[in-house]
Amino acid sequence: MKPAPFTYYDPHTLDEALGLLAVHGDAAKILAGGQSLVPLLNMRLAAPDVIVDINRLPDLDFVTTDNGLRVGALARQAMVERDAAVRDVAPLVTEAIAWVGHRQIRNRGTLVGSLAHADPAAEMPLVFLALDGELHLRRTSGSRRVSAGDFFVHIMTTALDPEEIATEASLPPVPPGSGSAFLEVARRHGDFAVAAIAVVVTIEAGRIRRARVALGGVGPTPLRATRAEERLVDEEPTNELFVEAALAASHDCEPVTDIHGTAEYRRELVRTMVYRGLGRAVVRARTGAAG
Amino acid sequence: MTEIRCIQVAINEQPQTAEVPTRMLLSDFLRYTVGLTGTHVGCEHGVCGCCTVLLNGDAVRSCLLFAVQADGAEVTTVESLTREGSLHPLQAAFRQEHALQCGFCTAGFLMTLIPFLRENPRPSASEIREAVSGNLCRCTGYVNIIRAVQSYVALSRNSP
Numbered sequence: 513m514k515p516a517p518f519t520y521y522d523p524h525t526l527d528e529a530l531g532l533l534a535v536h537g538d539a540a541k542i543l544a545g546g547q548s549l550v551p552l553l554n555m556r557l558a559a560p561d562v563i564v565d566i567n568r569l570p571d572l573d574f575v576t577t578d579n580g581l582r583v584g585a586l587a588r589q590a591m592v593e594r595d596a597a598v599r600d601v602a603p604l605v606t607e608a609i610a611w612v613g614h615r616q617i618r619n620r621g622t623l624v625g626s627l628a629h630a631d632p633a634a635e636m637p638l639v640f641l642a643l644d645g646e647l648h649l650r651r652t653s654g655s656r657r658v659s660a661g662d663f664f665v666h667i668m669t670t671a672l673d674p675e676e677i678a679t680e681a682s683l684p685p686v687p688p689g690s691g692s693a694f695l696e697v698a699r700r701h702g703d704f705a706v707a708a709i710a711v712v713v714t715i716e717a718g719r720i721r722r723a724r725v726a727l728g729g730v731g732p733t734p735l736r737a738t739r740a741e742e743r744l745v746d747e748e749p750t751n752e753l754f755v756e757a758a759l760a761a762s763h764d765c766e767p768v769t770d771i772h773g774t775a776e777y778r779r780e781l782v783r784t785m786v787y788r789g790l791g792r793a794v795v796r797a798r799t800g801a802a803g
Numbered sequence: 804m805t806e807i808r809c810i811q812v813a814i815n816e817q818p819q820t821a822e823v824p825t826r827m828l829l830s831d832f833l834r835y836t837v838g839l840t841g842t843h844v845g846c847e848h849g850v851c852g853c854c855t856v857l858l859n860g861d862a863v864r865s866c867l868l869f870a871v872q873a874d875g876a877e878v879t880t881v882e883s884l885t886r887e888g889s890l891h892p893l894q895a896a897f898r899q900e901h902a903l904q905c906g907f908c909t910a911g912f913l914m915t916l917i918p919f920l921r922e923n924p925r926p927s928a929s930e931i932r933e934a935v936s937g938n939l940c941r942c943t944g945y946v947n948i949i950r951a952v953q954s955y956v957a958l959s960r961n962s963p
């Protein structure tokens with residue numbers, strides 16, 4: 513099918529773009545990589561009056577790694593995927609981004625757009641939650657930063673107001689002694705996750721000092737498995753501990769049954785993947801290997 | 804009310820100027836305005852990969868771009884592969900290995916593989932499989948497609 517008519521703007525400055533959003537409010541939709549929005553337009557599941565195409569805005573296609581990771585709104589997923597420095601500062605991002613669709617999708621789709629779209633089974637929201645990421649939001653009257661934990665509100669619903677643009681997403685530097693892992697089960701390569709997990713552990717003097725266990729595809733937003741995290745902190749990393757934490761994680765979510773899998777199957781996937789992920793993350797933390 | 808914009812695009816190295824409705828997809832622009840019907844349209848929501856073209860050298864879905872977004876860009880379609888009547892070696896390998904049955908998906912496979920093989924001229928079988936994972940062949944002729952890529956790779960390895 514073809515999109516319904518809309519008024520098209522392709523502003524050349526951020527101020528101009530923000531001005532358009534201030535005027536049109538929720539009658540307008542921001543167009544970034546278009547890999548989620550254009551299918552919705554083509555199927556007429558969305559028919560906004562106004563499209564504000566941000567692809568001609570200057571200076572937003574950056575990826576920097578000097579203090580944590582900063583990704584501008586026009587950095588394509590493929591650009592982040594190929595950047596060797598990203599693998600060093602945020603190996604979890606590199607590991608997970610290869611699971612986003614296919615190369616043709618990632619050549620155009622933006623990382624920030626994937627966060628803004630907030631599909632509950634998407635990889636980047638899960639990773640930004642696990643790594644304590646932040647979004648930088650701008651509007652004509654100012655700017656604010658929102659943590660990933662506060663940004664994802666519900667299925668495809670975020671803290672973004674209609675007059676705001678997310679100009680950047682950032683991650684703090686990972687503490688030394690950290691290791692991470694990302695695991696996913698999808699029906700076919702490039703599909704959204706049936707369930708996915710991201711874990712990050714920081715080991716000091718033989719004990720887990722900090723743990724993040726994040727789950728995707730098993731709730732309306734990506735979730736932190738807080739009981740699993742609490743079980744891990746201050747403990748020595750042992751196989752029994754991973755078994756217990758993985759079981760706790762599988763009870764930290766309320767998955768639904770749908771065409772892709774039953775709730776019980778998803779819970780079982782979470783348990784298995786968190787268990788395996790913890791093992792991998794701890795090895796990586798100890799060896800300083802990527803991830 | 805249909806908005807019209809004037810765009811300039813280099814298509815297969817030929818500069819073109821055209822007036823397009825802003826909601827016109829790049830895939831429709833290529834097929835109906837420019838008349839290059841080698842780019843096929845399957846699902847029109849980014850899943851099948853039949854409409855893959857190169858935008859400034861990168862493989863993208865032309866059904867997920869508006870023509871107006873290609874203003875100032877270079878677009879490369881499957882028609883660019885055949886020069887003076889002779890098939891591109893990858894096309895020849897597809898023919899040799901029977902990598903097309905109905906042929907509907909072929910243009911998308913070729914335009915996905917061209918930049919992939921430029922970046923990775925010696926891919927393993929599993930890398931080839933991953934590279935074409937975003938292209939659907941509903942005749943399910945994948946085995947011969949992988950074989951065609953392998954025979955192309957073997958041939959280009961033997962030539963200087």
Ligand SMILES: Cc1cc2nc3c(=O)[nH]c(=O)nc-3n(C[C@H](O)[C@H](O)[C@H](O)COP(=O)(O)OP(=O)(O)OC[C@H]3O[C@@H](n4cnc5c(N)ncnc54)[C@H](O)[C@@H]3O)c2cc1C
Binds near residue numbers: 548626635636705
């Ligand atoms: C075949 C196919 C398979 C896919 N598979 C996956 C997958 O496995 N995992 C996955 O995560 N994704 C997948 N995607 C989606 C893809 O990752 C999208 O690129 C991504 O979800 C959205 O990014 P975008 O830049 O394309 O945004 P767009 O499609 O342009 O926008 C998406 C939404 O975000 C808003 N938005 C975008 N940028 C901003 C901004 N800077 N500020 C405020 N709002 C903004 C838009 O208004 C819109 O509502 C797939 C897509 C396709 C077509």
